[in-house]
Amino acid sequence: MIWQFDIIILIFMVVTAVIALRVKDLLAASMVFGIYSFLICLLWAEMGAVDVAFTEATVGAGVSTVIMVATVFSTRRRSKD
Numbered sequence: 001m002i003w004q005f006d007i008i009i010l011i012f013m014v015v016t017a018v019i020a021l022r023v024k025d026l027l028a029a030s031m032v033f034g035i036y037s038f039l040i041c042l043l044w045a046e047m048g049a050v051d052v053a054f055t056e057a058t059v060g061a062g063v064s065t066v067i068m069v070a071t072v073f074s075t076r077r078r079s080k081d
Helices: 003-022 026-046 049-076
Strands: none
Touching: 003 026, 026 049
C-alpha cells in the first residue's frame, strides 16, 4: 500500500463530506455524494479489496447517485430560497 495515496484520498473524502453537508442545493449534494462514493471505491481498490471496490463503484457511485438525482428532478420547490 502507498500511504501517501491513502492520505490524499482521505483528505479528499473529508473535503467532499464537508461540502456535501454545507451545500444548500440538493442536486449538488447528490453529485458530491457520488464523488464521495467514487473516492471510497478508490480507497477499497488500493487496499486490495477489489470485489468491495467494484460493488461500491456500481451501487454507491453509480446506482445510488442516479436514483438521488432522479428523485431531486422529480420533486418541486415550494419556496424560492
